[in-house]
Amino acid sequence: METAAETQQRLVADFAEFSDDPFSLYEYLLGFSAELPVMPDGERELAALVEGCQSRVWLRVIRGHTGRLTIALDSDTLIVRGVLNAIVQIYSNRSDEDILSTDFTFLEQTGLADLFSAERQSGIKAVMAAIRSAVSRAT
Template identity: 45%
Template structure:
């Protein structure tokens, strides 16, 4: 599936849950499924500016040209969102990640349950991932895009 197709699947998954409270609860459940980063991993991550909580992201190139995406946060609800982002982007080509906007969040009822600061934080996470993926794509040259 493409990133856009996977995003549509996530939106449908959330629509099936019902209201914003049920979707919020599901994000809390997903947070437990995001692998925790150890302290040494956190040191090599990018600390995302513009988030209320501490959000760390890492993106590295795999031998096959795809990206490995990792994330962590000190807030459970953000960890749930990061789980979805990792699910969407891990194992993708960096050029695809750089060129595909992440829109699943805005298409769920979650947007109404989040503060403006949390919504801005999501945008900051997306911008950071886009920058990391562009850096990897640029380092690989045109042969892997």
């Protein structure tokens, strides 16, 4: 099984072929957002609404019987859903140590950070802070 860092690098490599053209990069991110499962309304009711996000973002963290955390995220914005899909792929079903030791550098490495507003980037940081907080509470 890949580590969180290895998964992040694989995703960065997938996005790399679009990094020269901002329109293609956005288009790829939108397609990538469609791969994130939609959180059913019943799960949204159990999920936490992440504070500090420009869009509405729901987070649910569940500790499985293996001790690993399953992370479910959803948003009402397609662009954000694409980034959330990357976060889920990188951090879900990982050990606490793997989650906490892997910085989320996906936006910078793919060039998306250059295309996102400061508010949007701040919201993604809020999501990561909420995940790290959930890991700390779950231990």
